[in-house]
Amino acid sequence: MADTVLFEFLHTEMVKELWAPHLEPGRVGWKMSLSVLEGLGFRVGQALAERLPQETLAFREELDVLKFLCRDLWVAVFRKQMDGLRTNHQGTYVLQDHSFPLLVPMGSGPQYLEEAPKFLAFTCGLLCGALSTLGFQSQVTASVATLPACKFQVVIQKS
């Protein structure tokens, strides 16, 4: 019922409120807004991962951690599993969601494509924050070819 959509409504309104690329000219304002949303997602991802049961925190294999994000974290946040996970076995992972819940409300026409990044920034941060708590530094980016499908690319930073 209502609680399953609460997060999505709150996310939508939060993006509206925090999206302020006009405060700085050109690409700077755009990047600053994305960065605010990513930072917020990062802190929520960290906090969520800290609440995971201890046995979860025991695995340390990269691939296991990524599988865990695709399954358990995605279900906890989006009530569905990620649809696909690919890797080059060298620290780069591509997580595919064929119908990403935060993109569904915005319609699927190509005219919406340029709006997509602001609805993906929080989740890039969320993945990065959860990985950070689980012991992995990463860079996470998102791309969209056809709405509402999207891909998150996770590159694990080797220390």
Next chain:
Amino acid sequence: MADTVLFEFLHTEMVKELWAPHLEPGRVGWKMSLSVLEGLGFRVGQALAERLPQETLAFREELDVLKFLCRDLWVAVFRKQMDGLRTNHQGTYVLQDHSFPLLVPMGSGPQYLEEAPKFLAFTCGLLCGALSTLGFQSQVTASVATLPACKFQVVIQKS
């Protein structure tokens, strides 16, 4: 598990990000920040109430609507029922939560009292927005005597 706290984490981070009383001097900045959070809550409350089953929208007695907020809406958002509901039977209602989930993380010492309003503004808006969808214009304010307990006062505007 994680999903039960997702809303609370997101709310906390959103408040941190949107709380910017320094942008305007004195009480103006404080009120502007509260107003932004209330507005955001209002829109989420409206959207949540629109998702309620049709039979829910059929009741039109004020007291039934308030009882519904205390029970169903509160459970959907905070996973608990409101602890008390009082009315003067003249359109004023006091909703009491003895341990309001969004105040719990901030500690219970009196030194935190002045921080409380920013953690209540979203929820004041949420109640007001849900009431609006259900056909009632209202003013909602919140007060705290002892953390983490709080009271929401709802005054229904007669048309």
